[in-house]
Amino acid sequence: MQNTDVPTLYEWLGGIEALNRLTVRFYEHVRADALLGEVFAHMGADHPAHVAAFLAEVLGGPDDYSRKHGGHPQMIQHHLNRHLGQEQRRRWVGLLLETADELGMPDDPEFRSALVGYLEWGSRLAVMNSQPGATVDADAPMPKWGWGEVKGPYTG
Template identity: 80%
Template sequence: MNQPVPTLYEWLGGIEALNRLTTRFYERVRDDAILAPIFAHMSDEHPQHVAVFLAEVLGGPTEYSAIHGGHAHMIQQHLNRHLEQAQRRQWVALLLDTADELQMPEDPEFRSALVGYLEWGSRLAVLNSKSGATVDAHAPMPKWGWGEVKGPYLQ
């Protein structure tokens, strides 16, 4: 009997694992010379919000969309922040380093999918942080999986 393929969310350990990841990551951000200034006024709830967002993107519950308004809300958080590529690269590198520190799944298939989303999402954040960027209020939430992707720019 074939077992159903788990979502990326299930594979990494669900919301508990994502909360550990984002909590530890943002602790490290506070000490990072490149990232600390960007997140200097981060709320205490920020790591949990990011965990819930990642959960939805990776195939978990749709709580972020239900509570915060989905992908449009996330894009809105980046408007006019003028993020640079060096900041984006450091954000991705530190998040992946934190995943290693917490011994999240290391199999190539999972890490490839995770890196794929982090690269795509962080590059989108940089684009949406530039002057003049706007939010499509109806942009669907991206859905990342094992080699297949569905998102507002990927149809």
């Protein structure tokens, strides 16, 4: 039986408002970053909100990204043929965590380890899906990340 008193990661971090603050500030930093700025030079003004909605769903929030933007297959689609590398991936993860610190997001070890776990997993998947020959599985389920457990397209 699941303990319903345990908040989701989404609830713990403060919901969609906190994620929107995070992604807006993060992509301001990204635009100014020597390594990442060019990768995201053509991103639309709605990009931070889309990423916030995606993270919200992954971390246990509403399924708005899947309903409005096509779910995990659509996120994978955005990474095809981008030729991302490990240096860019590491910088993206590091900059997101720095931004979370800047904004005073929860920094307790349990939450941060779960967040870092997802960011490492998701960013490595993004790099894999950005390489030549990568394809999109139209049935790929949205990953669901929690407190020390994961259910996603590669975990069953």
